[in-house]
Amino acid sequence: MKLDAHWMPFTANKTFKQDPILMESSSGMHVTTEAGQTMIDMTAGLWCTNLGHSRERVAKAMYESAKTLGYVSSFNLGHRASFELAERLTDLSPGNLNHVFFSNSGSEAIDTALKIAMAYHAAKGQSGRKMFIARERAYHGVNLGGTAVGGLVNNTRNFGRWGTVAHLPHTLDHANNAFSRGLPKIGAEKAQALADLIALHGAENIAAVMVEPIAGAGGVLPPPVGYLKELRKICDEHDILLIFDEVVTGFGRTGSFTASIEFDVVPDIYTSAKGLTSGAVPMGATFCKDFIYDAVVNSVEGIEFWHGYTYSAHPIACAAAIACLDIYEEESLFTRVNEGIGDYFEEALHSLNDLPHVIDIRNYGLLGAIEFQPQSDGLPMGSRVYKKAMEKGVMVRGAGDSIILSPPLIIERSHIDEFVEKTRLAAAEIA
Numbered sequence: 001m002k003l004d005a006h007w008m009p010f011t012a013n014k015t016f017k018q019d020p021i022l023m024e025s026s027s028g029m030h031v032t033t034e035a036g037q038t039m040i041d042m043t044a045g046l047w048c049t050n051l052g053h054s055r056e057r058v059a060k061a062m063y064e065s066a067k068t069l070g071y072v073s074s075f076n077l078g079h080r081a082s083f084e085l086a087e088r089l090t091d092l093s094p095g096n097l098n099h100v101f102f103s104n105s106g107s108e109a110i111d112t113a114l115k116i117a118m119a120y121h122a123a124k125g126q127s128g129r130k131m132f133i134a135r136e137r138a139y140h141g142v143n144l145g146g147t148a149v150g151g152l153v154n155n156t157r158n159f160g161r162w163g164t165v166a167h168l169p170h171t172l173d174h175a176n177n178a179f180s181r182g183l184p185k186i187g188a189e190k191a192q193a194l195a196d197l198i199a200l201h202g203a204e205n206i207a208a209v210m211v212e213p214i215a216g217a218g219g220v221l222p223p224p225v226g227y228l229k230e231l232r233k234i235c236d237e238h239d240i241l242l243i244f245d246e247v248v249t250g251f252g253r254t255g256s257f258t259a260s261i262e263f264d265v266v267p268d269i270y271t272s273a274k275g276l277t278s279g280a281v282p283m284g285a286t287f288c289k290d291f292i293y294d295a296v297v298n299s300v301e302g303i304e305f306w307h308g309y310t311y312s313a314h315p316i317a318c319a320a321a322i323a324c325l326d327i328y329e330e331e332s333l334f335t336r337v338n339e340g341i342g343d344y345f346e347e348a349l350h351s352l353n354d355l356p357h358v359i360d361i362r363n364y365g366l367l368g369a370i371e372f373q374p375q376s377d378g379l380p381m382g383s384r385v386y387k388k389a390m391e392k393g394v395m396v397r398g399a400g401d402s403i404i405l406s407p408p409l410i411i412e413r414s415h416i417d418e419f420v421e422k423t424r425l426a427a428a429e430i431a
């Protein structure tokens with residue numbers, strides 16, 4: 001088979017194609033390669049297969065939908081499943097986040113959120129508000145809007161930032177918070193940088209602040225206690241919208257349906273994807289409060305928001321998401337983290353603090369990171385541990401000098417024990 005035809009995303013194509021790892025099947029907590037190696041998946045794919053891999057009920061729902069209504073445009077047409085799904089999702093959402101716009105990925109959900117924020121201000125007669133404030137180390141997907149607000153240099157280096165964006169400092173603080181369990185205690189004052197940026201750029205130019213409640217791809221950075229509430233307060237003082245990117249933190253990852261519920265801070269807009277269909281089929285969603293929807297929808301006659309995708313609210317994706325919601329609810333997965341497994345995961349993760357080169361361990365809910373000292377040869381420790389861990393039969397994710405964990409929410413204690421044992425073996429070979 002020729003491998004060159006497929007230009008793979010976020011992959012070292014030349015290296016991968018010399019020694020490709022091809023997956024053949026997946027089930028529950030495990031993935032199996034064509035070569036017959038089975039690994040325990042501590043990453044839920046890419047933070048998405050929250051219900052575990054290849055759930056039959058979801059597959060059946062998709063099949064039934066594909067047979068019955070394989071496609072319908074969402075432009076001036078509808079189908080029942082999208083309205084049912086929207087109602088269930090907004091019922092689960094906090095505050096009056098009562099409206100949801102469907103897309104096909106986290107990246108699209110992000111760009112949709114940025115556009116909704118600008119459309120809202122325009123509808124209120126403040127079309128000058130087009131600037132965004134985001135944060136260092138943020139990952140908001142790869143479309144042009146998400147690239148602009150992102151805070152990871154490799155993702156912007158060749159592309160620039162389209163639009164006007166300023167960045168808050170990230171909240172990682174090894175000196176004060178290394179090996180914190182849950183939310184770090186120190187650092188709420190970092191939110192004051194938002195007031196400084198507003199003073200510098202003028203509130204009348206700023207549409208919204210966008211942050212991940214827990215930065216994910218930037219290294220799993222739980223927010224310092226009180227930090228998000230402070231951002232909320234400052235946004236309110238200046239009529240600036242607060243957007244939470246919950247693409248990773250939604251759907252039970254933190255112990256609540258969303259991190260905004262978990263941290264008791266309600267944004268004006270939030271984004272979701274991944275866990276929405278548990279990775280079974282692409283889908284993104286952008287939620288907004290009544291006052292935003294009402295302002296935009298009542299601002300003109302005819303089409304109010306010139307935005308949408310051919311596959312917005314695709315019937316197969318809606319069927320998958322509804323089947324997923326049924327499973328999440330029947331298996332009480334949105335809050336399972338709080339029923340002992342979150343504490344067990346935390347304890348297990350921190351028991352690895354004696355691994356060679358470890359400089360920090362962070363966790364919240366079923367999210368975690370182990371950070372290693374950068375090595376003088378420049379090879380990121382994350383990819384070294386990732387490779388060794390795979391050889392031992394455990395899938396983790398490398399991110400810079402960290403490995404990141406976000407296991408399916410169905411994980412059992414025995415899986416966590418297996419992860420600890422195999423990660424120890426892998427790390428010992430790197431020392």
Ligand SMILES: Cc1ncc(COP(=O)(O)O)c(C=O)c1O
Binds near residue numbers: 106
């Ligand atoms: C916080 C966050 N936002 C947005 C995205 C983009 O999602 P997608 O890859 O589905 O476009 C990701 C993907 O990992 C993410 O972690």
